[in-house]
Amino acid sequence: MKIIDKDLRKGWVKVRIEDVDDLWILKNIIKAGDVVVSKTLRDVKVDGEGKRRLPMTLAIKVEKLYFQPFASRLRIHGIIVEGPEEYGLRGSHHTLNVDVGSEITLFKESISQALLRRLESLSNRRRFRALLVAADFDEVSLAILYDQGIRFLNDLTLPGIRSDDESSIESMATLIAEEVVRYLESEKIDFLIVGSPTVLREALTKELKTRIRGKLKIFTDSVSIGGRAGIQELLKRDSVKGLLQEFVIVEGEEILEKFLKLLMSDPERIAYGLRDVEFAALSNAVDILLVSEDLLTSDEYERIEKIFNVVEEKGGSVRIIPAESPLALKLKGFGGVIALLRFALPRSEDLIKQD
Numbered sequence: 001m002k003i004i005d006k007d008l009r010k011g012w013v014k015v016r017i018e019d020v021d022d023l024w025i026l027k028n029i030i031k032a033g034d035v036v037v038s039k040t041l042r043d044v045k046v047d048g049e050g051k052r053r054l055p056m057t058l059a060i061k062v063e064k065l066y067f068q069p070f071a072s073r074l075r076i077h078g079i080i081v082e083g084p085e086e087y088g089l090r091g092s093h094h095t096l097n098v099d100v101g102s103e104i105t106l107f108k109e110s111i112s113q114a115l116l117r118r119l120e121s122l123s124n125r126r127r128f129r130a131l132l133v134a135a136d137f138d139e140v141s142l143a144i145l146y147d148q149g150i151r152f153l154n155d156l157t158l159p160g161i162r163s164d165d166e167s168s169i170e171s172m173a174t175l176i177a178e179e180v181v182r183y184l185e186s187e188k189i190d191f192l193i194v195g196s197p198t199v200l201r202e203a204l205t206k207e208l209k210t211r212i213r214g215k216l217k218i219f220t221d222s223v224s225i226g227g228r229a230g231i232q233e234l235l236k237r238d239s240v241k242g243l244l245q246e247f248v249i250v251e252g253e254e255i256l257e258k259f260l261k262l263l264m265s266d267p268e269r270i271a272y273g274l275r276d277v278e279f280a281a282l283s284n285a286v287d288i289l290l291v292s293e294d295l296l297t298s299d300e301y302e303r304i305e306k307i308f309n310v311v312e313e314k315g316g317s318v319r320i321i322p323a324e325s326p327l328a329l330k331l332k333g334f335g336g337v338i339a340l341l342r343f344a345l346p347r348s349e350d351l352i353k354q355d
Contacts, residue, residue, distance in 0.1 A: 011111050014104070017102050031108075035062070036104055038057070060094055075096070115309075128190045128191070132193050134227060139226045142180065143231050153183055193221070194218060194220045195223035241254075253327060267347075268341075268344035272339070273335035285343060287317075288319065290319045290339070292336040
């Protein structure tokens with residue numbers, strides 16, 4: 001995401017969307033009641049010509065947002081508050097389609113320094129996309145790993161075969177390779193990671209190298225199972241972690257793992273649930289905050305945003321995990337938000353009992 005212009009005093013920032021990750025981020029940042037300005041197409045009545053679809057710039061007050069990952073599009077629905085006067089559009093509903101390459105201007109009641117820092121860090125960050133493939137003799141899953149999370153592309157159920165049936169293995173490798181190449185042609189991918197039992201992995205890698213012809217790096221590793229469970233197993237491999245160390249979703253898993261260890265060994269060095277995390281943030285204790293994006297679309301958004309600001313102003317870091325990721329499901333068991341603390345801090349409920 002590139003910041004084109006901004007005026008914090010007037011509460012607006014203009015950005016250019018550079019990849020799908022940016023659409024995910026905007027989905028978290030834009031809220032109902034904000035105003036978004038963008039170029040769009042609108043059906044209007046033209047004297048003597050009937051209805052025509054014309055390009056124009058509209059400002060809408062946001063009511064709802066819809067993220068379409070497979071179409072790489074964010075749809076922003078709301079009421080038109082500014083537009084060409086001659087068409088009388090003010091007060092009508094409209095949906096802005098925001099795609100990679102779009103430029104939008106976002107107006108909020110106030111744009112905090114913390115929000116601006118988050119946008120600026122996104123502008124300067126190098127990003128990667130990895131296509132993950134986890135296959136065994138029964139099922140295969142394909143997914144893209146972004147720095148904002150994981151998006152599953154397809155799940156295939158395969159006719160079970162024996163591991164010594166060479167002809168069937170080659171046919172299966174061809175089928176999987178065709179599916180992989182189809183997504184490589186439609187998605188911008190930096191490298192490919194294949195996880196599979198040895199015999200199938202070798203056949204699949206050979207088939208992919210024949211089709212890709214050196215255009216993309218292929219990394220391989222073993223997994224004990226195919227499908228989505230195999231994707232999760234891939235993400236835990238040390239070799240894969242080394243490749244994907246810049247990705248938030250992998251880092252998030254490591255943060256959660258450290259959190260769970262501290263929960264058992266030193267529970268005053270962690271916080272979870274909105275109340276305890278808020279208390280820890282106000283106590284200047286939060287080092288790393290991990291939160292599911294579900295909370296950003298809940299009634300607690302303003303409270304969460306204040307916690308973000310406090311944490312970042314005090315030098316802590318915030319990681320937002322997409323709601324559709326498996327990691328977000330794990331966070332739900334802890335109220336959707338966890339924190340690693342700089343120093344030991346009693347839970348807020350313990351302090352209440354002492355009082």
